[in-house]
Amino acid sequence: MEQVLGDRKSVAILVGPALIVYSLVMLVPVFWSLGYTLFEGNAVTGFRYVGFANFADLIGDSKVHDALWFTIRYALVITVGQVLLGYGLALLYVFVLRRYSSLVRTLVFFPIVLPTVAVALLFQQLFAVAPQNGVVNSLINVFGADSIDWFGDGGTAFIVIAIMDIWRSMGFYGVLLYAGLVEIPEDVLESARIDGSGGWRMLRHIVLPLSLPVLVSAIIFSINGTLKVFDSILALTNGGPGTSTSPLTIYMFQTSFTYGEYGYGSSVALLLTIICLMVTVVIFRASRRDLTKG
Amino acid sequence: MRSSSMTRSGAVAAALGLGLVTTAACGGGGDDGDGAGASDLSMLIHVENNEIPGTLTTLSENQCATENEAAPLSVETVPQTNLDQQLQLLAGQGGLPTLYAAGNAPDLTKTLADSGHVLDFQEALTELDVIEHIEPAAISTIEGLYGGFNVLPFEYNIEGIWYNEALFDQHGVDVPQTWDELVAAAQTFADAGITPFSASGDQGWPITRLIGNYLFRSLGPDALQRVADGEASLTDPEYVEAAQAVADLGAAGFFGQGVGSIDMDTSTNEFLNGNAAMYYMGSWALSDFNDDERNDIGVENIGFMPFPDVQGGAGDRTQLAANVGLPVTMNAQAYGDATGAWLACITENYGSAALDEYNRVSGFAVNDPVDDVPQLTQEVQEQVSSTDQTVLWFEALFSTEATNTSQRNAAPLVTGSISAEEFMSMVQADLD
Numbered sequence: 001m002e003q004v005l006g007d008r009k010s011v012a013i014l015v016g017p018a019l020i021v022y023s024l025v026m027l028v029p030v031f032w033s034l035g036y037t038l039f040e041g042n043a044v045t046g047f048r049y050v051g052f053a054n055f056a057d058l059i060g061d062s063k064v065h066d067a068l069w070f071t072i073r074y075a076l077v078i079t080v081g082q083v084l085l086g087y088g089l090a091l092l093y094v095f096v097l098r099r100y101s102s103l104v105r106t107l108v109f110f111p112i113v114l115p116t117v118a119v120a121l122l123f124q125q126l127f128a129v130a131p132q133n134g135v136v137n138s139l140i141n142v143f144g145a146d147s148i149d150w151f152g153d154g155g156t157a158f159i160v161i162a163i164m165d166i167w168r169s170m171g172f173y174g175v176l177l178y179a180g181l182v183e184i185p186e187d188v189l190e191s192a193r194i195d196g197s198g199g200w201r202m203l204r205h206i207v208l209p210l211s212l213p214v215l216v217s218a219i220i221f222s223i224n225g226t227l228k229v230f231d232s233i234l235a236l237t238n239g240g241p242g243t244s245t246s247p248l249t250i251y252m253f254q255t256s257f258t259y260g261e262y263g264y265g266s267s268v269a270l271l272l273t274i275i276c277l278m279v280t281v282v283i284f285r286a287s288r289r290d291l292t293k294g
Numbered sequence: 295m296r297s298s299s300m301t302r303s304g305a306v307a308a309a310l311g312l313g314l315v316t317t318a319a320c321g322g323g324g325d326d327g328d329g330a331g332a333s334d335l336s337m338l339i340h341v342e343n344n345e346i347p348g349t350l351t352t353l354s355e356n357q358c359a360t361e362n363e364a365a366p367l368s369v370e371t372v373p374q375t376n377l378d379q380q381l382q383l384l385a386g387q388g389g390l391p392t393l394y395a396a397g398n399a400p401d402l403t404k405t406l407a408d409s410g411h412v413l414d415f416q417e418a419l420t421e422l423d424v425i426e427h428i429e430p431a432a433i434s435t436i437e438g439l440y441g442g443f444n445v446l447p448f449e450y451n452i453e454g455i456w457y458n459e460a461l462f463d464q465h466g467v468d469v470p471q472t473w474d475e476l477v478a479a480a481q482t483f484a485d486a487g488i489t490p491f492s493a494s495g496d497q498g499w500p501i502t503r504l505i506g507n508y509l510f511r512s513l514g515p516d517a518l519q520r521v522a523d524g525e526a527s528l529t530d531p532e533y534v535e536a537a538q539a540v541a542d543l544g545a546a547g548f549f550g551q552g553v554g555s556i557d558m559d560t561s562t563n564e565f566l567n568g569n570a571a572m573y574y575m576g577s578w579a580l581s582d583f584n585d586d587e588r589n590d591i592g593v594e595n596i597g598f599m600p601f602p603d604v605q606g607g608a609g610d611r612t613q614l615a616a617n618v619g620l621p622v623t624m625n626a627q628a629y630g631d632a633t634g635a636w637l638a639c640i641t642e643n644y645g646s647a648a649l650d651e652y653n654r655v656s657g658f659a660v661n662d663p664v665d666d667v668p669q670l671t672q673e674v675q676e677q678v679s680s681t682d683q684t685v686l687w688f689e690a691l692f693s694t695e696a697t698n699t700s701q702r703n704a705a706p707l708v709t710g711s712i713s714a715e716e717f718m719s720m721v722q723a724d725l726d
Contacts, residue, residue, distance in 0.1 A: 043386020130552030152554045152709045241554050242706040257379040259695045
């Protein structure tokens with residue numbers, strides 16, 4: 001085996017085909033898109049080299065600022081929501097429901113299996129105000145309050161988006177974190193109990209530190225996914241009302257494909273990539289601290 | 295050793311990628327054909343329009359059967375919201391079909407024309423000797439919008455306010471002649487618990503149309519041309535006044551609850567089931583009005599009023615808003631003998647076929663008289679023929695980006711989330 005892997009020719013034969021496919025479907029578009037950031041125009045009008053003008057525009061564009069601010073708010077709220085609730089669910093599965101958790105796990109996991117558009121349509125109907133009230137507004141009416149036009153204001157629309165996306169994904173994070181929690185050796189927990197640790201102290205000093213690697217993975221997973229949110233918002237509000245719920249991805253999509261500015265759209269994409277990279281690095285560094293010594 | 299091989303392979307892949315980047319700028323602007331024209335009449339159209347494919351199919355089976363044998367008709371559809379993206383991608387790859395819906399904003403059609411993807415119909419139809427079958431008013435509207443005879447007038451629409459005559463009689467409201475009378479009428483209906491205006495805030499344009507019309511009435515038919523030419527700004531007080539007037543309608547609750555969530559179909563239904571008294575729309579809505587299954591109030595109960603005057607304004611209500619809908623054009627590279635024959639046949643026969651089958655008023659001459667045209671459709675036709683001067687719509691001369699900003703922010707404007715000044719500033723920012 002050592003001999004085979006030491007031979008350049010066999011390495012080329014083994015790795016080459018996969019590398020070519022990977023390059024074609026991943027690296028080429030990535031670098032191609034990177035190249036676009038230096039140009040303006042589109043496939044119809046042709047391209048013109050503009051140097052770093054797209055980046056200069058990016059800095060002063062108030063729409064990018066708004067979209068970036070929305071993206072960050074969304075990523076923070078949804079990540080906290082889905083990881084916290086997911087962790088809560090995982091604790092529930094491991095320490096409360098134990099062997100009987102499979103039914104609950106399946107039920108809570110179920111929404112992630114549903115198509116995003118179907119879930120968005122469902123929530124549109126649940127929170128509808130016109131032409132007739134949805135379930136939520138009907139309930140509000142029962143308590144004597146007036147119906148709310150949930151999608152008529154950026155603030156309330158954000159609440160609906162948050163509820164929908166957290167509901168959709170918390171089951172997934174529940175299962176992900178459950179996998180980490182069940183790995184904690186029973187004898188460690190047992191000895192902690194014998195030493196008189198229970199409840200919050202057990203969670204703080206034993207469970208949390210031992211499940212930290214999977215928790216960090218979940219946070220990185222979640223924050224990168226939420227920074228790149230696209231389909232659920234597109235289907236639920238299409239970024240509206242106005243542009244009050246437009247994340248960077250929707251702005252990028254519109255810039256590139258509706259306004260025909262491929263270069264500027266690619267610059268927005270690059271900004272998003274850099275943010276994802278920075279956030280990941282920051283979380284990795286922060287998670288190196290050993291919690292058991294805290 | 296292993297890792298150095300891998301690094302080298304990675305470097306090769308990276309160099310390959312970077313090499314391609316440098317050629318990225320040279321991509322695009324492909325050749326759509328070899329000049330001999332296409333051998334089929336392939337068509338890409340937004341899925342919301344079933345009339346044009348329907349009428350063309352009828353023609354392909356009757357008057358244009360011979361042309362259809364030489365170049366068979368085939369139709370592909372795409373949702374209207376994805377149309378612009380699809381067109382740009384196809385044009386970039388040289389894959390545009392023979393006939394295609396020309397984009398949501400005239401700006402895109404102009405771009406496609408500049409890059410040689412749009413047939414010059416003035417030249418082609420003159421050469422085919424069929425140009426006399428197009429209504430001159432339609433050609434002038436198209437030239438005003440697109441800077442040339444670049445699209446076919448499969449539709450020729452006028453726009454205005456359709457109203458429920460029974461509700462007007464019942465509440466003793468006369469047809470408003472001025473904006474103030476319109477607001478007073480709306481107040482009467484609102485007081486009676488009837489939604490004064492049915493409008494789709496989801497689409498946005500039925501609301502921004504009101505702003506445009508107000509501007510044409512208050513400042514004259516060239517109000518928006520002056521903005522396009524940079525002589526005026528939407529943030530000027532006289533322009534903001536129009537947005538404020540429409541925002542005030544929203545503040546008074548005249549569009550009903552949840553206007554931002556109301557889609558096109560719902561807004562039509564609200565008017566046709568008698569829940570709303572007035573409905574700003576183009577004459578393309580006639581097919582819905584003439585549909586007995588959909589229209590609960592009865593077509594005989596629907597009246598048409600031009601957008602009212604604004605007191606002391608430079609424009610007046612005889613200047614109807616007119617357009618050619620979301621038009622269809624022909625790919626210049628696909629034009630040849632077979633497709634040219636099709637084009638001539640369409641020009642000669644489309645007017646009668648569309649009027650007969652869909653009660654559609656088009657910009658093609660009606661060469662075979664059609665019987666049984668419904669009353670309201672006849673009135674629209676008369677209104678078209680008695681109109682000397684037409685105006686466009688709010689976003690007609692805007693870029694795609696400004697159009698999008700305007701239409702997306704229409705609902706926030708009437709729900710009070712943004713002010714009239716903010717609305718106009720946002721749109722103007724995209725125009726600058």
